[in-house]
Amino acid sequence: MGRGEAIISGISELAPVMDAGGRRTLDFLAEAAALAVKDAGLGKDDIDGLLVTPPSEDTYILWPSQVAEYLQLTPVFMNMVELGGASAVAAGARAKLTVEAGICRHCLCLSGGVWDAQGFNTRANKTAVMSQAEIDYELPYGPMGFNSGYALIARRHMHQYGTTPEQLAKIAVDQRINALANPQALFNTQPLTIQAVLDSKVIVDPLHLLEIVRPCSGAAAVVVSRSDRGHDWPHHPVDILGFGEAYTHNSISYAPQLSQSPVKMAAQRAFQMTGRTPGDIDLVSLYDCYTITVLITLEDAGFCPKGAGGRFVADTDLTYKGDLPCNTHGGQLSCGQASFAGGMSHVIEVVRQLRGEAGPRQVRKNRLALVNGNGGVMSTQSCLILERK
Amino acid sequence: MDYKHTFWHKLRTGHLWLQYCPACARYVFYPRERCPHCWEAQLDWQPLSGMGRIYSYTVVRVSALPEFQPPYIYALVELDEGVRLATNIEDCPLESIQVGMPVRIKMINREGHEALPVFVPA
Incomplete structure (x- = not known):
């Protein structure tokens, strides 16, 4: 057993919806589970590992056990992965470890959640994602949750490197072009222009409404399996070649710096584990809660020099037709962020592309991809490098 | 303690x-x-000296907290002693604020805090 023996054998992603219609996180997870296991050509009884991201509801206690009970699974290994937006990608890394250690044969990674329209943009909604230290020493100054954290990063990057609002807006524009070719995307009817992004309301300067992710409901799942010679998988298997993670802070107030993120170390570790370089990568799928997240991730993962991200995104076609296809499903900016499944959408899109099943938005070169999951305010980072076998 | x-x-x-x-x-x-x-x-x-510089800032235009009426400046200040902290910048026109601007501490009385440290242009 060893490196490269864990594959993604099955995937599923429910179309993100604004109205959950009364369904709970468990209901969404169960649908995604059934679809992913079927996609892998497996049955429920084949699943012996379970990794879940947290629910939207408050009932965290024994969450993996709740999920296993609902689905009547009896895994030999299970756990909850809570690294914020990095959880889903990190679940993939942990599934690889358990499968390659011989603990599980088929590990089901589940993520999803329900968006609560009533609680949106309220005090409760903002404080629910804050640590006690943030409540004690930041809340007295009126922070706006993740929005203000990423705004601080964007402003600092603009100051240090001359990055412009137009350059940031270009990321949202390219991702919308991708979304127009994705029937499942929440926002896939109207093309965007840089001017339209800049004309949208400033929420927390310098971030405009159309640079900020839209919360919604949904779920996504992947099955990570031990690759066995001779096994006839229904879809082209995708190798989890390697991963890298890095963690430096929780609140952005205590980050070592604002314009460089722990993505740098996470990506370096992933490249080191796999012996690949950014130049080998055919496409990327990068956590995009905000436009600035994508720009910093491109820099820190090594696709352009530090500080050159603004010019790089302005000059590079990031669509599925371009030289460095990025978030070819439209990303969370155009697909919506179905809670923790938002991060899983990045994994799933890459698997579709590597399998050659991305339909009208299929990229030409589709052997090697980098996926990034990001949680908090550039706080938790997990990178996966995936390869078509 | x-x-x-x-x-x-x-x-x-x-x-x-x-x-x-x-x-x-x-x-x-x-x-x-x-x-x-x-x-x-x-x-x-x-x-501490109470002196520092604006490390980064954002002008909040849409607030989810009723007691914070936009626009207002939410900032990270880096103190001369090297510590960074979240705060508000007050007594500063929005159009004149800049990253790197020198600021000094000012205590204000704000709901639940008899002495809340904010920063003003130095």
Whole structure:
């Protein structure tokens, strides 16, 4: 057993919806589970590992056990992965470890959640994602949750490197072009222009409404399996070649710096584990809660020099037709962020592309991809490098 | 030791006091029981200059907190002693604010805080 023996054998992603219609996180997870296991050509009884991201509801206690009970699974290994937006990608890394250690044969990674329209943009909604230290020493100054954290990063990057609002807006524009070719995307009817992004309301300067992710409901799942010679998988298997993670802070107030993120170390570790370089990568799928997240991730993962991200995104076609296809499903900016499944959408899109099943938005070169999951305010980072076998 | 209480109480002197670790000679913020740098348990309190620079800022235009009426400036200030903290910049026209701008501390009275440190242009 060893490196490269864990594959993604099955995937599923429910179309993100604004109205959950009364369904709970468990209901969404169960649908995604059934679809992913079927996609892998497996049955429920084949699943012996379970990794879940947290629910939207408050009932965290024994969450993996709740999920296993609902689905009547009896895994030999299970756990909850809570690294914020990095959880889903990190679940993939942990599934690889358990499968390659011989603990599980088929590990089901589940993520999803329900968006609560009533609680949106309220005090409760903002404080629910804050640590006690943030409540004690930041809340007295009126922070706006993740929005203000990423705004601080964007402003600092603009100051240090001359990055412009137009350059940031270009990321949202390219991702919308991708979304127009994705029937499942929440926002896939109207093309965007840089001017339209800049004309949208400033929420927390310098971030405009159309640079900020839209919360919604949904779920996504992947099955990570031990690759066995001779096994006839229904879809082209995708190798989890390697991963890298890095963690430096929780609140952005205590980050070592604002314009460089722990993505740098996470990506370096992933490249080191796999012996690949950014130049080998055919496409990327990068956590995009905000436009600035994508720009910093491109820099820190090594696709352009530090500080050159603004010019790089302005000059590079990031669509599925371009030289460095990025978030070819439209990303969370155009697909919506179905809670923790938002991060899983990045994994799933890459698997579709590597399998050659991305339909009208299929990229030409589709052997090697980098996926990034990001949680908090550039706080938790997990990178996966995936390869078509 | 009630370090939270000590932090807020000492602000009433008109100065910002932070925990300081004699073992590794570093300031500690936010307050806690043990030095996060070297894990020593013994921490002192020291007054700081109250001078610093704006490390980054955002003008909040849409607020989810009723007591915060936009627009207002939410910022990270880097103190001359090297510590970074979240705060508001006050007495500063929105069009004149800049990253790197020198600022000094000012105590204000705000809901639940008799002495809340904010910063104003130096």
